[in-house]
């Protein structure tokens with residue numbers, strides 16, 4: 041079986057690792073990514089707040105040596121889902137099965153004034169660059185705001201507010217600073233009322249102002265204000281923004297999207313095209329856009345391809361479950377486990393912040409890098 045995996049993020053790395061571990065040279069896998077390295081989303085926050093150096097969180101695809109897998113660093117220019125064929129800067133590739141794991145692209149320029157007057161902290165450059173901005177910050181009104189839905193890792197803006205609080209306390213700047221969190225959601229983590237209540241309590245304890253159900257529409261660099269979709273405006277000295285998310289242009293042009301994202305069968309991750317699957321942030325599968333969900337979806341696709349190769353009958357289907365670790369400040373981490381099933385209310389369980397869960401989160405990163413890249417690493 042020739043398998044083409046588009047994108048070497050959470051989904052692509054998990055899929056190719058599972059296939060290689062189970063089938064080795066029995067399959068011919070081509071994994072394509074335009075980047076030369078993988079970086080965890082949570083590492084962006086670690087770098088931004090000075091907990092890690094940029095060079096320690098980069099995982100080079102050079103270390104990706106797996107039986108049956110050929111990694112190609114190249115930009116995908118077009119996707120033909122009918123022929124399961126892509127054109128890239130390194131030539132054309134065709135396969136029996138294609139898996140699209142190209143994630144969500146970020147478009148800071150889509151929000152008026154964000155590039156000129158604010159900072160986005162969702163791209164690698166944005167987060168790493170914000171570290172310098174925070175280093176030279178002397179205090180004032182900070183707004184953390186979201187500019188569109190859906191957005192990756194819904195807890196990340198809340199984590200940013202709590203980590204920023206600690207950062208400013210450490211610098212002796214908290215007394216002269218305000219932190220406001222502006223979110224388009226009614227609760228910090230809507231599927232988990234317990235996690236949301238714990239976060240709201242943590243905000244209140246630290247004097248972080250919480251503005252629910254509000255979307256940032258733009259920044260006015262001249263007046264130094266953020267305009268919200270409901271007509272309100274808020275003055276700021278430092279704006280930290282979550283930029284607009286959309287599928288990569290090459291996916292939009294492939295004709296695979298409906299309402300902006302690739303629809304898939306929520307149990308099998310199959311798209312409308314035979315032998316074409318899609319996993320993770322690029323889909324509208326109904327789970328939040330987070331690495332843990334991409335990874336589990338990729339694993340389900342791997343199960344199906346392994347079963348098909350072995351002619352072993354039906355494989356496991358996707359259950360919509362994911363575990364997210366949440367930075368709660370004071371170097372403690374909480375955990376929320378949520379299951380999303382189509383047509384049902386999401387069901388979540390929350391574990392209070394602790395040092396133990398901080399160790400669990402570190403192990404989460406360590407175990408992925410060990411499995412995907414075959415080397416030892418620790419996040420902090």
Ligand SMILES: Cc1cc2nc3c(=O)[nH]c(=O)nc-3n(C[C@H](O)[C@H](O)[C@H](O)COP(=O)(O)OP(=O)(O)OC[C@H]3O[C@@H](n4cnc5c(N)ncnc54)[C@H](O)[C@@H]3O)c2cc1C
Nearest residue numbers: 047049050051074081116142143193320321329330331332
């Ligand atoms: C600040 C922050 C914190 C986060 N924290 C967490 C967390 O704690 N836990 C968690 O689970 N998730 C977290 N996330 C979310 C997580 O990073 C993403 O949801 C996850 O990476 C999505 O995985 P994916 O495989 O769908 O896509 P991605 O990991 O985004 O991978 C897509 C890949 O496709 C490649 N690509 C795109 N277009 C092309 C093209 N045209 N040609 C070639 N290659 C291309 C990209 O280079 C990329 O490597 C966080 C995100 C952010 C921004």
